[in-house]
Amino acid sequence: MTQAAGKRFDDLAARLDAFLASPDAALVAAAPNLADELLAIGETILEIWLSAHGKTPTARTVEGFRLLALHRQGAQRDASFNACRETCRELIYHRNLVCLDSVHPDTARRLRLAAMVARHLALFIGGKLEVAGLGEFCCSSRPLRQHETNIQRGMA
């Protein structure tokens, strides 16, 4: 991971920590805006991944959400990226719950859960960037040493 990407992840982590440390009343008072901010944090996390892989993050949307379009873009030719597909969907789900009824008694809890989901996304993507040089392990990873194996077999 580059120093700049690392700094951005640190900033996002600090923001999420501050978010989770906020009192319920403060969360409820700004509920819809905070829900949108968490969604934007999710988008930023995926933008960092895409930029680190030389791609221009898309401005398009899927099912009305840019986060899902960014996820789809990140998952192209990298099936292991799908391990955060439902994390992205959960973030949107919690954001929607808050925006649909921001005075619901569970609003503060929903925002906290959304922040925890966003934090998981940051840890997963940050972790993937961190260990990219060590080899992929996830459920559908592209074999990094396939070329080497083919050479040994005289198939390259």
Next chain:
Amino acid sequence: MSGNYKSVAYYPGCALEGTGHAYNRSTKELGKALGLELTELKNWNCCGAMEVKNIDPKLQTYLSARNLSIAEEMGFSTVMAPCNGCYHNLKKAEYDLANDNGSREVNERLSQKAGHKTYEAGKVETIHALDWIKQEIGEEGLKARVKNSLKGLKVANYYGCMYTRPRHIFPEKDRGPGSESTAKPHFMDDLLAAAGAENVDYPLKTACCGGAHTLSDSDTSTKLVLNLLTTAEACGADVIATECPTCHTGLEMHQVRAEKVFGRKTSVKILYFTQLLGMALGLSPRKVGVHENFSDSSDLLRTKGLGR
């Protein structure tokens, strides 16, 4: 799914003979208590776990094909694998053998060299322990057998990443009512609810636990697990129910490491779903291997009337 799983071949896999021994023990005891018959594959081999495919994915396919071939030779049409990694690899081998000529060629060549029958796709169905109980016993069947209800126990069901991914190797999932969902799996939720547990709405039920990076980047794994644990606690869970030995061990070990390295203590307990169901059926905690877990849940179980 055939839905006839009273007697199936059993592929425990390597983890269930080591760190996941409690899962092995509780799966067998649960089967016995439910009148289901498990016959362990003779001379089974490692599925290649997460590592072999990074070197040679077709060799990995062969490793699972050999296990499926053994099941077929033993006369079984179904093999049950409780470990998500083994389950995933058997399903992936089935898919690759049905769709990839290269995988078929390697499988044929290695099978001949090893001197056993070449496995052909479609001969043996692979199911998970969750399918086994859900399809053969079902919620109503479980309810009728419950002796110690899990009532009052709040559970976050954690499925991990490999039970549902990638979607294309699980053609039986996402088939509407009665089938498992890859977006929001629910079989474990259904079974534990039938045993009386109160499931919490856990938003990270299929999120990554960092299991595969536990040695190469332990801090990342610990942070991922810590977030899984704190989120479960924020949801009000007493227990995280697991159905994968890698996830289970990761949650337990990194719970300890999170406290040591980051000073973050969490109190949520970690138990296999087979242990919880076994205790609900009246089996003792010892019988289902609770003493083999790193996460000490004895106080909680006593409080809920499940400990003895």
